[in-house]
Amino acid sequence: MENKLILVEGIPGSGKTTTARKIKEKLIAEGKKVVLYEEGMSHPADMSWNAYLSEEEYNNFLSKCLKMWETSEKTISKEELKHRIEIQIRREHNHVILAYTKIDFPEGNYWGLVGEVAAKEICDGRRSLKEFTEIHLRRWESFGEKALLDDNIYIFECAFLQNHIFELLGVYEKSDEAILTYLTNLLNKVKCLNPCIVYIEPVDVEKVIMKAADERKAPNESRKDWIDEIANWVSNTNYGTNHRLAGREGVFSFCKERLRIDKAMIRNLDIPVTLINRD
Structure with missing residues (x-):
């Protein structure tokens, strides 16, 4: 083999x-x-550089990102921002595993939210x-x-x-x-x-x-x-x-x-x- x-x-x-x-x-x-x-x-x-989140923790992070979009330069649509986040997740055993460093945020200010999920790594x-x-x-x-x-x-x-x-x-x-x-x-x-x-x-x-x-x-x-x-x-x-x-x-x-x-x-x-x- x-x-x-x-x-x-x-x-x-x-x-x-x-x-x-x-x-x-x-x-x-x-x-x-x-x-x-x-x-x-x-x-x-x-699991390196991947956050281990409950559904509630992930939804809170997503909500904060979408809320930040409201006051952003809106270089992309809200739907596109959500898509860029969702393609970096895996759902396993009632948890969301998020590759947070790979999210293609349109502006740098979103990274202020990343510390919250980074703290949820298991490493x-x-x-x-x-x-x-x-x-x-x-x-x-x-x-x-x-x-x-x-x-x-x-x-x-x-x-x-x-x-x-x-x-x-x-x-x-x-x-x-x-x-x-x-x-x-x-x-x-x-x-x-x-x-x-x-x-x-x-x-x-x-x-x-x-x-x-x-x-x-x-x-x-x-x-x-x-x-x-x-x-x-x-x-x-x-x-x-x-x-x-x-x-x-x-x-x-x-x-x-x-x-x-x-x-x-x-x-x-x-x-x-x-x-x-x-x-």
Whole structure:
């Protein structure tokens, strides 16, 4: 059986998005049907950058957006605004999962409402580890069952190692053994898809991160540069606080630990791995 699920992984800035897109292009050129889910998209299994809302919470958010439209420049219709929001939702188990960063708002002022739904993510310790685990296991199992019924090949960017190790290491400081157990349980939910990993391993962690930092500078002074946002996240995690990580050096240290754990996981997980060395 061919690999119906390809998991593209690596530390931040290693080139996961570019690699995932190239794999998609290659498979399409071979006549395959391919669906790529990049980080932050409305996702069938991952929860990163997706808010987990009750119907009431979602309806309140939608109402506030439509109310804001009344005093906006009205560059689009109210119906179009509602459509742009609704195409970023999935309804599952009496909840609405909203890919809030992907909403194509017509004006920047709408983003003032996004903080409310961002706070409803299940990542970064906003839910208990038990809830975080149960929601993901349920979603991965459901995805595996549905994906088995079609002839698509699915590509997930950073949805397996990165987004889960960030939580398990950064928030809960779990051991390698605990992380391996967690990832094994997750992997078992999609075993029917014969998953494989494409891992991009940097030769020099600091060089890779700084290259990404140069490419991801903020467009204006109203936002922080990517590297500064990452540094802020790292320093405020339990792991970062307890290891006194700060600034760019803190990012380097955290990503080196991430790389060590990643390599330990792919050595011990029962899954085919293709390594790509990035200089």
